[in-house]
Protein backbone atom coordinates (compact mmCIF):
# COMPACT_ATOMS: atom_id res chain seq x y z
CA UNK A 252 0.00 0.00 0.00
CA UNK A 253 1.35 3.38 -0.85
CA UNK A 254 1.58 5.63 2.19
CA UNK A 255 0.01 8.43 0.19
CA UNK A 256 -3.23 9.76 1.63
CA UNK A 257 -5.49 11.37 -0.96
CA UNK A 258 -7.25 14.49 0.20
CA UNK A 259 -9.16 15.70 -2.84
CA UNK A 260 -12.21 14.51 -4.72
CA UNK A 261 -10.42 13.86 -8.05
CA UNK A 262 -13.42 14.96 -10.15
CA UNK A 263 -13.39 18.34 -11.89
CA UNK A 264 -14.57 20.86 -9.38
CA UNK A 265 -16.56 23.02 -11.85
CA UNK A 266 -18.63 19.91 -12.57
CA UNK A 267 -19.62 19.27 -8.96
CA UNK A 268 -23.32 19.74 -9.02
CA UNK A 269 -23.42 22.74 -6.70
CA UNK A 270 -23.16 25.20 -9.59
CA UNK A 271 -26.46 24.05 -11.11
CA UNK A 272 -29.42 26.37 -10.58
CA UNK A 273 -31.52 23.35 -9.65
CA UNK A 274 -29.02 22.01 -7.13
CA UNK A 275 -30.45 21.38 -3.67
CA UNK A 276 -27.84 21.44 -0.90
CA UNK A 277 -28.16 18.99 1.96
CA UNK A 278 -29.41 20.31 5.29
CA UNK A 279 -28.74 18.87 8.71
CA UNK A 280 -31.94 17.30 10.05
CA UNK A 281 -33.36 18.91 13.18
CA UNK A 282 -35.23 15.77 14.24
CA UNK A 283 -34.00 13.61 17.16
CA UNK A 284 -31.07 11.26 16.45
CA UNK A 285 -32.17 7.74 15.47
CA UNK A 286 -30.14 4.51 15.51
CA UNK A 287 -28.87 3.77 11.99
CA UNK A 288 -31.11 1.14 10.41
CA UNK A 289 -29.08 -2.01 9.76
CA UNK A 290 -31.13 -4.02 7.26
CA UNK A 291 -31.61 -7.59 8.39
CA UNK A 292 -30.24 -10.37 6.17
CA UNK A 293 -32.74 -12.01 3.83
CA UNK A 294 -32.92 -15.66 4.81
CA UNK A 295 -32.96 -18.22 1.98
CA UNK A 296 -36.09 -20.34 1.61
CA UNK A 297 -33.73 -23.24 1.10
CA UNK A 298 -29.98 -23.75 0.68
CA UNK A 299 -28.05 -26.76 -0.57
CA UNK A 300 -24.34 -27.26 -1.25
CA UNK A 301 -24.83 -25.87 -4.75
CA UNK A 302 -28.08 -23.87 -4.81
CA UNK A 303 -29.79 -21.07 -2.92
CA UNK A 304 -33.51 -20.26 -3.07
CA UNK A 305 -34.99 -16.90 -2.13
CA UNK A 306 -38.30 -15.09 -2.30
CA UNK A 307 -37.98 -11.36 -2.94
CA UNK A 308 -41.18 -9.37 -2.52
CA UNK A 309 -41.61 -5.78 -3.68
CA UNK A 310 -44.14 -4.27 -1.32
CA UNK A 311 -45.57 -1.00 -0.08
CA UNK A 312 -45.66 0.02 3.55
CA UNK A 313 -45.22 2.84 6.01
CA UNK A 314 -42.02 3.83 7.74
CA UNK A 315 -41.45 6.02 10.80
CA UNK A 316 -38.84 8.37 9.36
CA UNK A 317 -39.75 11.57 11.18
CA UNK A 318 -41.70 12.26 14.37
CA UNK A 319 -45.44 12.26 13.64
CA UNK A 320 -47.02 10.64 10.62
CA UNK A 321 -45.33 7.64 9.05
CA UNK A 322 -44.12 8.02 5.45
CA UNK A 323 -45.62 5.85 2.70
CA UNK A 324 -42.67 3.89 1.30
CA UNK A 325 -41.78 0.89 -0.84
CA UNK A 326 -39.23 -1.83 -0.23
CA UNK A 327 -38.09 -5.41 -0.76
CA UNK A 328 -39.30 -7.72 2.03
CA UNK A 329 -39.43 -4.55 4.14
CA UNK A 330 -41.40 -1.31 4.20
CA UNK A 331 -38.44 0.73 2.91
CA UNK A 332 -35.32 -0.27 0.93
CA UNK A 333 -34.96 -3.94 1.85
CA UNK A 334 -33.23 -6.77 3.55
CA UNK A 335 -29.59 -7.34 2.61
CA UNK A 336 -29.26 -10.26 0.19
CA UNK A 337 -26.13 -12.42 0.42
CA UNK A 338 -25.05 -14.60 -2.52
CA UNK A 339 -22.06 -16.94 -2.54
CA UNK A 340 -19.84 -17.16 -5.60
CA UNK A 341 -20.25 -20.45 -7.45
CA UNK A 342 -23.80 -21.08 -6.27
CA UNK A 343 -26.88 -21.20 -8.47
CA UNK A 344 -29.50 -18.75 -7.25
CA UNK A 345 -33.23 -19.38 -7.68
CA UNK A 346 -35.40 -16.34 -7.13
CA UNK A 347 -39.12 -16.12 -6.72
CA UNK A 348 -39.81 -12.44 -7.46
CA UNK A 349 -43.16 -11.22 -6.22
CA UNK A 350 -44.83 -7.89 -6.87
CA UNK A 351 -47.28 -6.73 -4.22
CA UNK A 352 -47.09 -3.08 -5.32
CA UNK A 353 -49.99 -1.30 -7.03
CA UNK A 354 -47.94 -1.01 -10.27
CA UNK A 355 -45.57 -3.07 -12.39
CA UNK A 356 -41.92 -3.22 -11.46
CA UNK A 357 -38.73 -5.07 -12.39
CA UNK A 358 -35.94 -6.56 -10.25
CA UNK A 359 -32.56 -5.43 -11.60
CA UNK A 360 -29.41 -7.05 -10.15
CA UNK A 361 -27.00 -4.13 -10.51
CA UNK A 362 -23.41 -5.39 -10.76
CA UNK A 363 -24.17 -9.05 -11.35
CA UNK A 364 -22.59 -10.78 -14.35
CA UNK A 365 -25.76 -12.66 -15.29
CA UNK A 366 -27.60 -13.09 -18.61
CA UNK A 367 -29.97 -10.42 -19.93
CA UNK A 368 -32.53 -9.21 -20.52
CA UNK A 369 -34.70 -11.38 -18.24
CA UNK A 370 -32.40 -12.52 -15.42
CA UNK A 371 -30.72 -9.08 -15.35
CA UNK A 372 -34.14 -7.63 -14.57
CA UNK A 373 -34.06 -4.48 -16.68
CA UNK A 374 -37.05 -3.04 -18.48
CA UNK A 375 -37.77 -6.20 -20.49
CA UNK A 376 -38.67 -8.28 -17.44
CA UNK A 377 -41.76 -6.66 -15.89
CA UNK A 378 -43.56 -8.27 -12.99
CA UNK A 379 -47.14 -7.03 -12.85
CA UNK A 380 -49.05 -6.35 -9.61
CA UNK A 381 -50.12 -9.48 -7.74
CA UNK A 382 -47.99 -11.66 -9.96
CA UNK A 383 -44.53 -13.16 -9.83
CA UNK A 384 -41.60 -14.26 -11.96
CA UNK A 385 -39.04 -16.99 -11.28
CA UNK A 386 -35.45 -16.62 -12.47
CA UNK A 387 -32.27 -18.61 -11.88
CA UNK A 388 -28.64 -17.75 -12.50
CA UNK A 389 -25.20 -18.83 -11.39
CA UNK A 390 -22.93 -16.44 -9.51
CA UNK A 391 -19.57 -16.32 -11.26
CA UNK A 392 -17.73 -13.28 -9.97
CA UNK A 393 -15.61 -12.16 -7.02
CA UNK A 394 -16.84 -10.87 -3.66
CA UNK A 395 -18.42 -7.44 -4.00
CA UNK A 396 -21.13 -5.08 -2.84
CA UNK A 397 -23.82 -4.91 -5.51
CA UNK A 398 -27.46 -3.93 -5.28
CA UNK A 399 -30.98 -4.68 -6.32
CA UNK A 400 -33.19 -1.91 -7.65
CA UNK A 401 -36.28 -1.40 -9.75
CA UNK A 402 -35.73 -0.68 -13.46
CA UNK A 403 -39.08 -0.33 -15.29
CA UNK A 404 -38.70 2.18 -18.13
CA UNK A 405 -39.50 5.00 -17.98
CA UNK A 406 -40.32 4.92 -14.28
CA UNK A 407 -37.11 3.64 -12.70
CA UNK A 408 -36.42 6.95 -10.96
CA UNK A 409 -39.77 7.25 -9.22
CA UNK A 410 -39.68 3.63 -8.04
CA UNK A 411 -36.19 3.95 -6.61
CA UNK A 412 -37.33 7.23 -4.99
CA UNK A 413 -40.21 5.32 -3.37
CA UNK A 414 -37.60 3.01 -1.84
CA UNK A 415 -36.95 0.07 -4.17
CA UNK A 416 -33.21 -0.40 -3.59
CA UNK A 417 -31.28 -2.77 -1.35
CA UNK A 418 -27.75 -4.07 -0.85
CA UNK A 419 -26.61 -7.37 -2.40
CA UNK A 420 -23.39 -8.79 -0.99
CA UNK A 421 -21.40 -11.40 -2.90
CA UNK A 422 -19.05 -13.53 -0.82
CA UNK A 423 -16.16 -15.72 -1.94
CA UNK A 424 -13.18 -17.63 -0.57
CA UNK A 425 -10.65 -14.96 -1.57
CA UNK A 426 -12.31 -12.19 0.43
CA UNK A 427 -12.70 -14.57 3.38
CA UNK A 428 -8.90 -14.89 3.65
CA UNK A 429 -8.24 -11.16 3.82
CA UNK A 430 -7.97 -9.30 7.15
CA UNK A 431 -11.21 -7.33 6.72
CA UNK A 432 -13.99 -6.84 9.27
CA UNK A 433 -16.93 -9.05 8.23
CA UNK A 434 -19.25 -9.38 11.21
CA UNK A 435 -22.41 -8.07 9.55
CA UNK A 436 -24.19 -5.38 11.53
CA UNK A 437 -21.34 -5.03 14.03
CA UNK A 438 -18.17 -4.10 12.13
CA UNK A 439 -19.38 -4.59 8.54
CA UNK A 440 -22.37 -2.49 7.54
CA UNK A 441 -24.01 -1.22 4.37
CA UNK A 442 -24.29 2.55 4.10
CA UNK A 443 -26.90 3.46 1.48
CA UNK A 444 -26.75 7.19 0.78
CA UNK A 445 -29.98 8.84 -0.37
CA UNK A 446 -31.72 12.19 -0.07
CA UNK A 447 -35.39 13.08 0.14
CA UNK A 448 -37.73 16.04 0.52
CA UNK A 449 -40.57 15.65 3.00
CA UNK A 450 -43.86 17.34 2.11
CA UNK A 451 -47.11 17.74 4.08
CA UNK A 452 -47.75 15.05 6.63
CA UNK A 453 -44.19 13.67 6.22
CA UNK A 454 -44.91 12.30 2.74
CA UNK A 455 -42.73 12.18 -0.39
CA UNK A 456 -44.05 13.69 -3.62
CA UNK A 457 -41.93 12.60 -6.57
CA UNK A 458 -43.86 14.62 -9.14
CA UNK A 459 -43.73 17.84 -7.10
CA UNK A 460 -39.96 17.43 -6.78
CA UNK A 461 -39.41 16.36 -10.39
CA UNK A 462 -36.29 17.68 -12.14
CA UNK A 463 -35.22 16.15 -15.47
CA UNK A 464 -31.59 16.44 -14.31
CA UNK A 465 -32.33 14.25 -11.30
CA UNK A 466 -34.55 14.56 -8.28
CA UNK A 467 -32.95 15.64 -5.01
CA UNK A 468 -34.10 16.49 -1.54
CA UNK A 469 -32.41 18.46 1.23
CA UNK A 470 -32.68 15.72 3.86
CA UNK A 471 -30.00 13.03 3.95
CA UNK A 472 -31.48 9.55 4.41
CA UNK A 473 -28.94 6.86 5.27
CA UNK A 474 -30.11 3.21 5.19
CA UNK A 475 -33.61 4.69 5.41
CA UNK A 476 -32.78 6.58 8.61
CA UNK A 477 -33.01 10.34 9.15
CA UNK A 478 -30.30 11.80 11.42
CA UNK A 479 -28.67 8.45 12.22
CA UNK A 480 -26.06 7.43 14.76
CA UNK A 481 -24.17 4.14 14.88
CA UNK A 482 -22.69 2.61 18.04
CA UNK A 483 -19.07 1.69 17.31
CA UNK A 484 -17.97 -1.34 19.36
CA UNK A 485 -14.90 -2.38 17.35
CA UNK A 486 -11.75 -0.48 16.51
CA UNK A 487 -12.14 -1.08 12.80
CA UNK A 488 -15.41 -0.61 10.94
CA UNK A 489 -16.10 -1.63 7.34
CA UNK A 490 -18.59 0.55 5.50
CA UNK A 491 -20.09 -0.71 2.25
CA UNK A 492 -20.99 2.68 0.82
CA UNK A 493 -23.59 2.72 -1.96
CA UNK A 494 -24.69 5.95 -3.61
CA UNK A 495 -28.33 4.96 -3.99
CA UNK A 496 -29.57 8.46 -4.72
CA UNK A 497 -31.28 9.42 -7.96
CA UNK A 498 -28.86 12.21 -8.79
CA UNK A 499 -26.74 13.35 -5.85
CA UNK A 500 -22.97 13.05 -5.65
CA UNK A 501 -21.70 12.75 -2.08
CA UNK A 502 -18.43 14.36 -1.00
CA UNK A 503 -17.50 12.36 2.07
CA UNK A 504 -15.11 13.21 4.86
CA UNK A 505 -14.97 12.58 8.60
CA UNK A 506 -14.47 14.96 11.49
CA UNK A 507 -10.80 15.56 12.35
CA UNK A 508 -10.09 14.69 8.70
CA UNK A 509 -9.87 11.09 9.91
CA UNK A 510 -8.15 8.86 7.37
CA UNK A 511 -9.94 5.85 5.95
CA UNK A 512 -8.90 3.10 3.58
CA UNK A 513 -10.79 1.98 0.50
CA UNK A 514 -10.57 -1.79 -0.02
CA UNK A 515 -13.17 -2.41 -2.72
CA UNK A 516 -14.98 -0.60 -5.51
CA UNK A 517 -18.11 -1.52 -7.47
CA UNK A 518 -17.43 -5.14 -8.43
CA UNK A 519 -14.85 -6.29 -5.97
CA UNK A 520 -11.72 -5.82 -3.97
CA UNK A 521 -9.11 -3.33 -5.17
CA UNK A 522 -5.66 -4.59 -6.13
CA UNK A 523 -4.22 -2.35 -3.41
CA UNK A 524 -5.84 -0.46 -0.55
CA UNK A 525 -6.07 3.32 -1.07
CA UNK A 526 -6.05 5.84 1.79
CA UNK A 527 -8.21 8.95 1.82
CA UNK A 528 -9.42 11.81 3.90
CA UNK A 529 -11.93 12.89 1.22
CA UNK A 530 -13.88 10.69 -1.19
CA UNK A 531 -16.52 11.61 -3.73
CA UNK A 532 -19.05 9.02 -4.85
CA UNK A 533 -21.43 9.36 -7.78
CA UNK A 534 -24.72 7.62 -8.45
CA UNK A 535 -24.74 3.80 -8.22
CA UNK A 536 -21.04 3.51 -7.31
CA UNK A 537 -19.93 1.39 -4.38
CA UNK A 538 -16.92 2.05 -2.18
CA UNK A 539 -16.01 -0.32 0.64
CA UNK A 540 -13.88 1.46 3.20
CA UNK A 541 -12.34 0.56 6.55
CA UNK A 542 -12.33 3.26 9.21
CA UNK A 543 -9.95 2.84 12.15
CA UNK A 544 -11.07 4.50 15.40
CA UNK A 545 -7.84 3.68 17.30
CA UNK A 546 -7.33 7.29 18.35
CA UNK A 547 -10.78 7.66 19.93
CA UNK A 548 -12.10 6.71 23.34
CA UNK A 549 -15.54 5.81 24.69
CA UNK A 550 -17.83 8.81 24.65
CA UNK A 551 -16.21 10.38 21.59
CA UNK A 552 -18.20 10.98 18.45
CA UNK A 553 -16.86 10.86 14.90
CA UNK A 554 -19.05 12.49 12.26
CA UNK A 555 -19.28 11.57 8.60
CA UNK A 556 -20.07 14.60 6.47
CA UNK A 557 -21.08 15.24 2.91
CA UNK A 558 -19.81 18.72 2.16
CA UNK A 559 -20.55 20.50 5.44
CA UNK A 560 -23.66 18.49 6.37
CA UNK A 561 -23.34 15.76 9.03
CA UNK A 562 -24.85 12.55 7.68
CA UNK A 563 -23.89 9.84 10.23
CA UNK A 564 -22.74 10.18 13.85
CA UNK A 565 -20.45 7.36 14.97
CA UNK A 566 -20.65 7.05 18.76
CA UNK A 567 -17.51 5.44 20.11
CA UNK A 568 -17.88 2.77 22.79
CA UNK A 569 -15.37 0.46 24.45
CA UNK A 570 -13.56 -1.74 21.95
CA UNK A 571 -10.73 -4.26 22.03
CA UNK A 572 -7.57 -2.94 20.43
CA UNK A 573 -6.90 -4.28 16.97
CA UNK A 574 -3.49 -4.05 15.33
CA UNK A 575 -4.47 -5.79 12.10
CA UNK A 576 -2.73 -4.25 9.12
CA UNK A 577 -3.70 -4.66 5.51
CA UNK A 578 -1.32 -6.27 3.02
CA UNK A 579 0.08 -4.02 0.29
CA UNK A 580 -1.44 -6.25 -2.35
CA UNK A 581 -5.01 -7.48 -1.91
CA UNK A 582 -6.11 -9.33 -5.06
CA UNK A 583 -5.23 -9.79 -8.72
CA UNK A 584 -7.68 -8.17 -11.12
CA UNK A 585 -8.59 -9.98 -14.38
CA UNK A 586 -7.04 -8.18 -17.33
CA UNK A 587 -8.01 -9.80 -20.64
CA UNK A 588 -6.19 -8.81 -23.79
CA UNK A 589 -8.06 -6.57 -26.21
CA UNK A 590 -9.15 -8.41 -29.36
CA UNK A 591 -7.31 -6.70 -32.23
CA UNK A 592 -10.19 -7.40 -34.64
CA UNK A 593 -12.64 -5.33 -32.67
CA UNK A 594 -12.61 -1.58 -33.37
CA UNK A 595 -12.84 0.88 -30.48
CA UNK A 596 -16.52 1.32 -29.64
CA UNK A 597 -17.43 4.96 -29.04
CA UNK A 598 -20.27 6.11 -26.80
CA UNK A 599 -21.30 9.77 -26.51
CA UNK A 600 -23.39 11.13 -23.63
CA UNK A 601 -24.71 14.57 -24.49
CA UNK A 602 -27.12 17.17 -23.23
CA UNK A 603 -28.72 17.99 -19.92
CA UNK A 604 -32.32 18.42 -18.75
CA UNK A 605 -34.81 16.95 -21.23
CA UNK A 606 -32.22 17.05 -24.02
CA UNK A 607 -30.13 14.14 -22.77
CA UNK A 608 -29.10 11.71 -25.51
CA UNK A 609 -26.83 8.72 -25.88
CA UNK A 610 -25.15 8.56 -29.29
CA UNK A 611 -27.54 11.28 -30.51
CA UNK A 612 -30.58 9.12 -29.77
CA UNK A 613 -33.03 8.51 -27.02
CA UNK A 614 -33.55 4.98 -25.72
CA UNK A 615 -35.85 2.68 -27.66
CA UNK A 616 -36.62 -0.64 -25.99
CA UNK A 617 -37.07 -2.37 -29.34
CA UNK A 618 -33.78 -1.17 -30.85
CA UNK A 619 -30.49 -3.04 -30.49
CA UNK A 620 -27.85 -0.31 -30.70
CA UNK A 621 -24.77 -2.48 -30.82
CA UNK A 622 -23.64 -6.08 -31.07
CA UNK A 623 -20.58 -7.57 -29.46
CA UNK A 624 -19.21 -11.13 -29.33
CA UNK A 625 -19.26 -13.10 -26.09
CA UNK A 626 -15.91 -13.54 -24.33
CA UNK A 627 -13.94 -11.04 -26.46
CA UNK A 628 -12.43 -7.93 -24.93
CA UNK A 629 -12.95 -4.55 -26.58
CA UNK A 630 -12.00 -0.95 -25.84
CA UNK A 631 -14.98 1.30 -25.23
CA UNK A 632 -14.41 5.05 -25.30
CA UNK A 633 -17.05 6.98 -23.36
CA UNK A 634 -17.37 10.73 -23.97
CA UNK A 635 -19.33 13.37 -22.07
CA UNK A 636 -19.82 16.34 -24.41
CA UNK A 637 -21.24 18.63 -21.72
CA UNK A 638 -19.59 22.02 -21.38
CA UNK A 639 -16.56 21.94 -19.10
CA UNK A 640 -17.65 25.08 -17.24
CA UNK A 641 -21.32 24.35 -16.77
CA UNK A 642 -21.97 20.71 -17.53
CA UNK A 643 -22.76 17.70 -15.41
CA UNK A 644 -20.82 14.59 -14.50
CA UNK A 645 -22.60 11.58 -16.04
CA UNK A 646 -22.11 8.25 -14.24
CA UNK A 647 -21.94 5.71 -17.08
CA UNK A 648 -23.15 2.18 -16.21
CA UNK A 649 -23.23 -1.13 -18.09
CA UNK A 650 -25.49 -4.04 -17.20
CA UNK A 651 -24.36 -7.64 -16.98
CA UNK A 652 -20.61 -7.18 -16.68
CA UNK A 653 -17.73 -5.44 -14.95
CA UNK A 654 -15.13 -3.42 -16.80
CA UNK A 655 -11.70 -1.96 -16.20
CA UNK A 656 -10.91 1.72 -16.55
CA UNK A 657 -7.86 2.31 -18.74
CA UNK A 658 -7.59 6.08 -18.94
CA UNK A 659 -9.25 9.45 -18.39
CA UNK A 660 -8.51 11.94 -21.20
CA UNK A 661 -5.35 9.94 -21.86
CA UNK A 662 -4.24 10.13 -18.23
CA UNK A 663 -4.22 7.46 -15.55
CA UNK A 664 -7.54 6.60 -13.87
CA UNK A 665 -8.12 7.87 -10.33
CA UNK A 666 -6.19 5.87 -7.68
CA UNK A 667 -9.32 3.95 -6.58
CA UNK A 668 -10.30 2.98 -10.14
CA UNK A 669 -7.94 0.03 -10.66
CA UNK A 670 -10.44 -2.62 -9.62
CA UNK A 671 -13.50 -4.00 -11.40
CA UNK A 672 -16.20 -1.38 -11.96
CA UNK A 673 -19.64 -1.14 -13.49
CA UNK A 674 -20.05 2.62 -13.14
CA UNK A 675 -17.57 5.22 -14.30
CA UNK A 676 -18.34 8.89 -13.92
CA UNK A 677 -17.25 11.01 -16.83
CA UNK A 678 -16.44 14.68 -16.28
CA UNK A 679 -17.77 17.27 -18.75
CA UNK A 680 -15.49 17.43 -21.78
CA UNK A 681 -13.79 14.18 -20.80
CA UNK A 682 -13.51 10.79 -22.47
CA UNK A 683 -12.82 7.61 -20.53
CA UNK A 684 -11.45 4.43 -22.10
CA UNK A 685 -12.66 1.09 -20.73
CA UNK A 686 -11.83 -2.55 -21.31
CA UNK A 687 -15.20 -4.28 -21.74
CA UNK A 688 -15.85 -8.01 -22.01
CA UNK A 689 -18.90 -10.19 -21.37
CA UNK A 690 -18.99 -13.68 -19.88
CA UNK A 691 -22.74 -14.04 -20.46
CA UNK A 692 -24.87 -13.54 -23.58
CA UNK A 693 -28.06 -11.55 -23.98
CA UNK A 694 -29.41 -8.03 -24.29
CA UNK A 695 -28.01 -5.46 -21.85
CA UNK A 696 -28.60 -1.78 -21.24
CA UNK A 697 -25.90 0.86 -20.91
CA UNK A 698 -26.74 4.31 -19.66
CA UNK A 699 -26.21 7.31 -17.44
CA UNK A 700 -27.08 6.38 -13.84
CA UNK A 701 -28.51 9.76 -12.95
CA UNK A 702 -31.79 7.92 -12.93
CA UNK A 703 -33.88 10.73 -14.44
CA UNK A 704 -31.36 10.87 -17.31
CA UNK A 705 -31.81 7.18 -18.05
CA UNK A 706 -35.61 7.48 -17.87
CA UNK A 707 -35.25 10.55 -20.10
CA UNK A 708 -33.53 8.47 -22.77
CA UNK A 709 -29.76 8.68 -22.07
CA UNK A 710 -29.62 4.93 -22.53
CA UNK A 711 -29.00 2.28 -25.19
CA UNK A 712 -28.70 -1.48 -25.35
CA UNK A 713 -26.30 -4.01 -26.77
CA UNK A 714 -26.67 -7.64 -27.68
CA UNK A 715 -23.85 -9.94 -26.63
CA UNK A 716 -23.73 -12.78 -29.12
CA UNK A 717 -22.65 -16.31 -28.27
CA UNK A 718 -21.00 -17.76 -31.41
CA UNK A 719 -22.46 -21.13 -30.44
CA UNK A 720 -25.94 -19.66 -30.64
CA UNK A 721 -25.65 -16.67 -33.00
CA UNK A 722 -29.34 -16.53 -33.88
CA UNK A 723 -30.65 -16.40 -30.33
CA UNK A 724 -33.86 -14.37 -30.25
CA UNK A 725 -34.84 -12.21 -27.32
CA UNK A 726 -38.33 -11.02 -26.73
CA UNK A 727 -38.07 -7.28 -26.13
CA UNK A 728 -40.77 -5.24 -24.45
CA UNK A 729 -41.71 -1.78 -25.69
CA UNK A 730 -42.51 1.48 -23.96
CA UNK A 731 -46.09 1.51 -25.20
CA UNK A 732 -46.92 -1.83 -23.58
CA UNK A 733 -45.44 -0.74 -20.26
CA UNK A 734 -47.07 2.70 -20.40
CA UNK A 735 -50.45 1.15 -21.19
CA UNK A 736 -50.03 -1.09 -18.15
CA UNK A 737 -49.01 1.84 -15.92
CA UNK A 738 -52.07 3.79 -17.12
CA UNK A 739 -54.40 0.89 -16.39
CA UNK A 740 -52.85 0.32 -12.95
CA UNK A 741 -53.33 4.00 -12.10
CA UNK A 742 -56.85 4.06 -13.54
CA UNK A 743 -56.06 6.88 -15.98
CA UNK A 744 -56.30 7.28 -19.73
CA UNK A 745 -52.88 6.82 -21.35
CA UNK A 746 -53.04 10.45 -22.55
CA UNK A 747 -53.24 11.51 -18.90
CA UNK A 748 -50.42 9.23 -17.70
CA UNK A 749 -47.47 11.05 -16.17
CA UNK A 750 -44.10 9.32 -15.86
CA UNK A 751 -41.07 11.56 -15.42
CA UNK A 752 -39.11 10.22 -18.38
CA UNK A 753 -41.98 10.85 -20.80
CA UNK A 754 -41.51 14.61 -20.47
CA UNK A 755 -37.99 14.34 -21.83
CA UNK A 756 -39.23 12.57 -24.95
CA UNK A 757 -42.26 14.84 -25.40
CA UNK A 758 -40.27 18.07 -25.07
CA UNK A 759 -37.92 16.84 -27.80
CA UNK A 760 -40.90 15.97 -30.01
CA UNK A 761 -40.07 12.28 -29.72
CA UNK A 762 -42.34 9.38 -28.93
CA UNK A 763 -41.68 6.42 -26.73
Ligand SMILES: [Cu+2]
Nearest residue numbers: 645699701704
Ligand atom coordinates in the same frame (compact mmCIF):
# COMPACT_ATOMS: atom_id res chain seq x y z
CU1 LIG B 1 -26.51 11.86 -16.97
